[in-house]
Amino acid sequence: MAGQQDPSTRRLTRALFSGDVLDVAPALLGATITHAGVTVRLTEVEAYAGTSDPGSHAFRGPTPRTEVMFGPAGHLYVYFTYGMHWCANIVCGPTGAASAILLRAGEVVGGDDIAAARRPGIARRDWARGPARLATTLALRGEQSGLDACMPGGEVTFARPARRVAEPVIRSGPRVGVSGAGGDAAAYPWRFWLEDEPTVSVYRPAKPRARRNTA
Numbered sequence: 001m002a003g004q005q006d007p008s009t010r011r012l013t014r015a016l017f018s019g020d021v022l023d024v025a026p027a028l029l030g031a032t033i034t035h036a037g038v039t040v041r042l043t044e045v046e047a048y049a050g051t052s053d054p055g056s057h058a059f060r061g062p063t064p065r066t067e068v069m070f071g072p073a074g075h076l077y078v079y080f081t082y083g084m085h086w087c088a089n090i091v092c093g094p095t096g097a098a099s100a101i102l103l104r105a106g107e108v109v110g111g112d113d114i115a116a117a118r119r120p121g122i123a124r125r126d127w128a129r130g131p132a133r134l135a136t137t138l139a140l141r142g143e144q145s146g147l148d149a150c151m152p153g154g155e156v157t158f159a160r161p162a163r164r165v166a167e168p169v170i171r172s173g174p175r176v177g178v179s180g181a182g183g184d185a186a187a188y189p190w191r192f193w194l195e196d197e198p199t200v201s202v203y204r205p206a207k208p209r210a211r212r213n214t215a
Contacts, residue, residue, distance in 0.1 A: 008162055010160055010162050012028075012158040013150060014073055017150070020099075021092050022047055024093075026170050028045050028090075029042055029045065029192060029193070030043075030168050031158055031160040032109065032110075033138065033149075037111045037114040038110065038111035038114050039110030040108055040109065040137065043106050043197040045101050045191070045192050046101065046104055047099070047190040048089075048099065048101070050097050054180060054181040055178040056182070057069070058070065058098035062098070066098065069098040073095075074091065074148060078135065078141060078142055078144050086132065086136070086142065087102060087131040087132055088102075088103050088144075103134055103135075104201055105128060105130055105131070105193075105201045106128045106199060107128065107199045108124070118136060118137055119136065119137055129200070168195070169194065171192070171193050172191060173189055173193075173203065174190075175188060175190055175191045176201065176205075177204055191203075
């Protein structure tokens, strides 16, 4: 039932999402996101720092697509890419910062039957292994962009176990498929993942674009 809270978890608050993107991103690892009958435990995320980050969609300022990124923390930013895939982010930082965290990969921990129906013929490990697969498994599309994940009884919920048995080992490295200055591995090691998790996606550097012959 939408908005129903599992007593063994604690819902993530707007105060948490309002923090600095480089603090919030690793803090999301091991947390869960629930939407449309499926729950995914996040194992990999990427941080994007808005107008100060050349890898961010918000780098050149607000557009109709990115307007939600400039609003309050705790809202979803869902975008279409490569003409075929949706990818989901959670906005963080203070209003106007336009920081966001790409939900890159995770493990389905609830709603297996629904997830399997959305990902027919796909191995369970790969249901949410990669940002497009994660969005598909959670049924996140353009219609969900702007949803408030902190609203009581809302469609989407972020939570974490009320008790942690052990602290996870978190790794960091370059973001996947980001070209140009934003893809500088030394300057932007802003992909975070849980060590030894089979659902973490495969790292792929950005492919250089071929120049057009204008002669």
